Every structure is written in C-alpha cells, then in structure tokens.
Amino acid sequence: xxxxxxxxxWHSLPLAELEVGKQFYWHLGNFNLHGQVxxxxxxxxxxxxxxxxxxxxxxxxVPAGFQNFMxxxxxxIRDLAKNQxxxxxxxxxxxxxxxxxxxxxxxxxLGALVPWKLVRLPAGELAAxxxxxxxxxxxxxxxxxxxxxxxxxxxxxxxxxxxxxxxxFMLPFKIIExxxxxxxxxxxxxxxxxxxxLVVGVLVLLVPLFIPLPVMALGLFTSAIQALIxxxxxxxxxxxxxxxxxxxxxEH
Amino acid sequence: xxxxxxxxxxxxxALAVGLGAIGPGIGQGNAAGSAVEGIARQPEAxxxxxxxxxxxxxxxxxxxxxxxxxxxxxxxxxxxx
Numbered sequence: 001x002x003x004x005x006x007x008x009x010w011h012s013l014p015l016a017e018l019e020v021g022k023q024f025y026w027h028l029g030n031f032n033l034h035g036q037v038x039x040x041x042x043x044x045x046x047x048x049x050x051x052x053x054x055x056x057x058x059x060x061x062v063p064a065g066f067q068n069f070m071x072x073x074x075x076x077i078r079d080l081a082k083n084q085x086x087x088x089x090x091x092x093x094x095x096x097x098x099x100x101x102x103x104x105x106x107x108x109x110l111g112a113l114v115p116w117k118l119v120r121l122p123a124g125e126l127a128a129x130x131x132x133x134x135x136x137x138x139x140x141x142x143x144x145x146x147x148x149x150x151x152x153x154x155x156x157x158x159x160x161x162x163x164x165x166x167x168x169f170m171l172p173f174k175i176i177e178x179x180x181x182x183x184x185x186x187x188x189x190x191x192x193x194x195x196x197x198l199v200v201g202v203l204v205l206l207v208p209l210f211i212p213l214p215v216m217a218l219g220l221f222t223s224a225i226q227a228l229i230x231x232x233x234x235x236x237x238x239x240x241x242x243x244x245x246x247x248x249x250x251e252h
Numbered sequence: 253x254x255x256x257x258x259x260x261x262x263x264x265x266a267l268a269v270g271l272g273a274i275g276p277g278i279g280q281g282n283a284a285g286s287a288v289e290g291i292a293r294q295p296e297a298x299x300x301x302x303x304x305x306x307x308x309x310x311x312x313x314x315x316x317x318x319x320x321x322x323x324x325x326x327x328x329x330x331x332x333x
Contacts, residue, residue: 188314
C-alpha cells in the first residue's frame with residue numbers, strides 16, 4: 001500500500017481511504033478467512049431471503065405490489081436461461097442461473113450503494129463481496145462444475161464427444177477452454193468491481209464532493225451489466241455442454 | 253522492496269493497462285460504429301441492437317480489465333517484493 005500513500009491531510013477524512021489487500025482475518029483451524037467478505041455476503045443473502053419470503057408469502061393469482069416485482073425478476077431470469085440453454089432443457093437450470101445473477105447483482109449494488117465505510121473494522125473494510133477474488137473464483141468454479149454436471153447428466157460419457165466435435169484437432173483447444181472459462185469469468189467480474197471501487201476511491205481522494213457522482217452512476221451501470229454477463233455466460237456454457245451434435249438438428 | 257523491482261513493477265503496471273487499452277478501444281469503436289450504422293439503416297431494431305452492443309462492449313472491456321488485474325497484482329500483491 002505504500003504506493004498509494006496520499007498527503008497526510010487526507011488521512012483525517014474517514015471517507016477518503018484506499019485499502020487494497022488488507023483483510024479482516026478470521027482464524028478457523030488452519031484457514032485464514034476474509035471476515036469482511038463473509039459479513040457482507042451474509043447481509044446480501046439475508047436481504048435476498050427476506051425479499052423472496054416477502055414476495056412469495058401470500059402469492060395470489062393476480063399479483064400486487066412486491067409480488068409483481070419478484071415475478072418480473074423471475075421472468076427476466078427465466079428468459080435469460082431460455083435464450084441461452086434452449087426451450088427443451090432450460091427449466092432445471094433457472095434456479096442456478098438465477099442465484100448467480102441475483103447474488104452478484106445485489107452484492108455489486110450493495111457494495112456501491114451502502115456506505116460501508118461508516119462501519120469500522122479492526123483491519124480491512126467492508127465492500128462488495130465480488131471485489132474479493134476468492135468469491136468470484138468460487139462462483140466461476142461452481143459454474144464449471146455445473147456445466148460438467150449438465151453435460152454428463154445429459155449425455156453420459158458421450159459428453160467427451162463434444163471435445164472433438166467440429167474436427168478432431170480442436171481437442172487441445174477445447175481442453176484449454178475448460179481452464180480459461182473459469183479464469184476469465186472470475187477475473188472479469190473481480191476486475192470490473194474492484195476497478196469501479198478504486199476509481200471512485202481515487203476520485204473521492206481528489207475531490208470528496210459531487211465530482212465522483214457520475215462515476216458512481218457509471219459504476220452502478222457496469223456492475224449491473226457484469227452480473228448479467230456472468231449469468232448469461234454461465235447459462236451459455238451450460239447450454240453448450242448439453243447441445244446435441246448427433247443425428248440431425250431439429251428446427252427451432 | 254528492492255527499488256529496481258519497485259520501479260519495474262510500476263512501469264509494468266502502467267504498460268499493462270495502457271497497452272491493454274489499445275485493442276479493446278479499437279474494437280469498441282468498430283462495434284459502436286457498426287451499431288450506429290445498423291440503427292440508421294433499421295431504426296426499428298434499435299432496442300435489440302443496443303442490448304447486443306452493450307453485452308459485446310462489456311466483453312471487450314474485459315480484456316482491458318485483465319490487464320488491470322495484472323497491474324493491481326503488481327502494485328498491491330507483488331510476488332517479487
């Protein structure tokens with residue numbers, strides 16, 4: 001952090017600090033857990049649970065109020081999954097894709113909208129869980145597991161036929177792709193969210209009032225798009241794993 | 253930190269973002285230009301074109317972000333420090 005040391009004057013402002021790579025460690029056996037990530041993740045999960053319970057508590061045929069909103073969210077996610085996975089197989093994957101989208105979206109926005117800096121931790125600071133690379137890698141590996149599971153459950157060992165599908169010499173590239181998919185998924189999300197937070201942080205250091213607002217709005221926009229992209233790509237990978245190459249293409 | 257390593261890391265971080273921004277910049281310009289052309293030719297398809305454009309812009313942006321991740325690693329979690 002020595003590289004971003006700013007003139008001493010600014011350290012008196014509680015809102016203008018940049019911290020990267022400082023964690024609020026919890027020790028559990030031999031593991032060091034990043035406590036601030038867990039705290040905000042639990043908050044996000046709690047919020048989503050409350051929203052789900054409120055939306056579904058007294059479901060009616062003609063939705064009103066909050067149920068309307070939740071049904072809109074569900075329809076959005078269902079269309080996303082249907083577009084990427086296809087009419088026939090999308091239904092079992094709606095919960096997975098929806099969980100990814102909602103968790104990433106809500107954590108990105110809460111990280112930007114809630115004034116977490118007001119809560120003082122012994123070390124590190126509260127921020128969006130997705131600005132910690134461990135969270136995004138976990139989500140990306142889950143996606144990997146999901147598309148392998150989708151492929152194997154649909155085609156059994158025939159799934160390996162995908163690896164030589166258009167031509168046989170694609171095999172090494174397809175194998176490399178299995179590693180680059182989670183890598184690019186996790187880095188894209190992590191980099192975008194951390195970059196947003198850093199840009200806002202640097203601007204707040206320079207001019208604490210009003211000037212960072214447009215950048216914050218842009219950050220909200222990009223983080224929403226990143227949540228959409230993560231969910232879309234996860235669904236696309238699952239759809240790709242389940243795709244039929246065999247006898248004859250049925251028309252869509 | 254060894255001053256040579258520090259200097260090299262800062263330089264490399266700047267190059268990683270700076271050079272990494274060139275390609276996606278050209279690509280995003282091309283994509284946006286084509287999208288405007290498409291909208292001008294077929295204004296009724298504007299909504300669909302805009303959605304696709306935003307999604308693909310974010311993909312191109314990801315390439316710069318990879319450079320940014322590398323430079324962040326060099327600045328804050330330097331393995332050679």
